[in-house]
Amino acid sequence: MSETVLQPRLYVALDFADPRLVDPFVDRLNPGDCGLKVGKELFTRGGPDLVRRLVHQGFPVFLDLKFHDIPHTVEQACKAACDLGVRLVNVHAMGGRAMMAAARRAVPQSADSTALIAVTVLTSMDQSTLVEVGITRPLAEQVSMLASLAQQEGLDGVVCSAWEANRMREIFTQPVPAIVTPGIRPTGTALDDQSRVMTPSEAILAGATSIVVGRPITRAPDPAEVVSDILASMSSSD
Numbered sequence: 001m002s003e004t005v006l007q008p009r010l011y012v013a014l015d016f017a018d019p020r021l022v023d024p025f026v027d028r029l030n031p032g033d034c035g036l037k038v039g040k041e042l043f044t045r046g047g048p049d050l051v052r053r054l055v056h057q058g059f060p061v062f063l064d065l066k067f068h069d070i071p072h073t074v075e076q077a078c079k080a081a082c083d084l085g086v087r088l089v090n091v092h093a094m095g096g097r098a099m100m101a102a103a104r105r106a107v108p109q110s111a112d113s114t115a116l117i118a119v120t121v122l123t124s125m126d127q128s129t130l131v132e133v134g135i136t137r138p139l140a141e142q143v144s145m146l147a148s149l150a151q152q153e154g155l156d157g158v159v160c161s162a163w164e165a166n167r168m169r170e171i172f173t174q175p176v177p178a179i180v181t182p183g184i185r186p187t188g189t190a191l192d193d194q195s196r197v198m199t200p201s202e203a204i205l206a207g208a209t210s211i212v213v214g215r216p217i218t219r220a221p222d223p224a225e226v227v228s229d230i231l232a233s234m235s236s237s238d
């Protein structure tokens, strides 16, 4: 996998309910400094044209739609993501080997293309929610098992909690897996609804290659200043 997918080191989560808020916000950021994460809410409201516009402005885009469906459908959806020119697209490892292999066919592993990463167990799930859906294996084992499946199917890395980053690096033996971690809070910022957080520099030290930060940037009076502070704190951990 090309080292290109290790850039940018920071994705700003664009969790805006109203797509009209995106342009004025994004105008305050520099595409050389950060990527942008578009999730299900914004994509469903703003559609592919919004993603195309962000890509056209030069931002690396993480299309966080966590595909999970029959292999053919996921393959076609991943092709559509590649056609949008996004940097990162993700699928649920719970979709199984055949689904991940189909996604891999759609997202070829080559120098400047889109990278394909897996979601293992959502961090909103705990042991009791796993049991609810019939999974009795300890949560950490389930995460490792799904990450191994993703690695065996040639995926480029995972999106995971920074607390799992080190374990993911042991499983993903490629020289440069993408380990993308949300749940990040710069020192002194509000936790919002996140609980087990790390600071940007702690996440890098813990093995993350890129971090995802939303509200500490989207709600800041000067978002570009927060971006630049975060990048500086990450560089000091290299």
Ligand code: C5P
Binding pocket: 013, 015, 039, 122, 123, 124, 160, 161, 182, 183, 184, 192, 194, 212, 213, 214, 215, 216
């Ligand atoms: O605002 P905040 O920094 O908490 O946003 C984090 C972003 O990362 C949100 O878009 C959230 O949905 C996403 N995310 C997360 N935890 C995960 C996976 C994704 O917070 N395990």
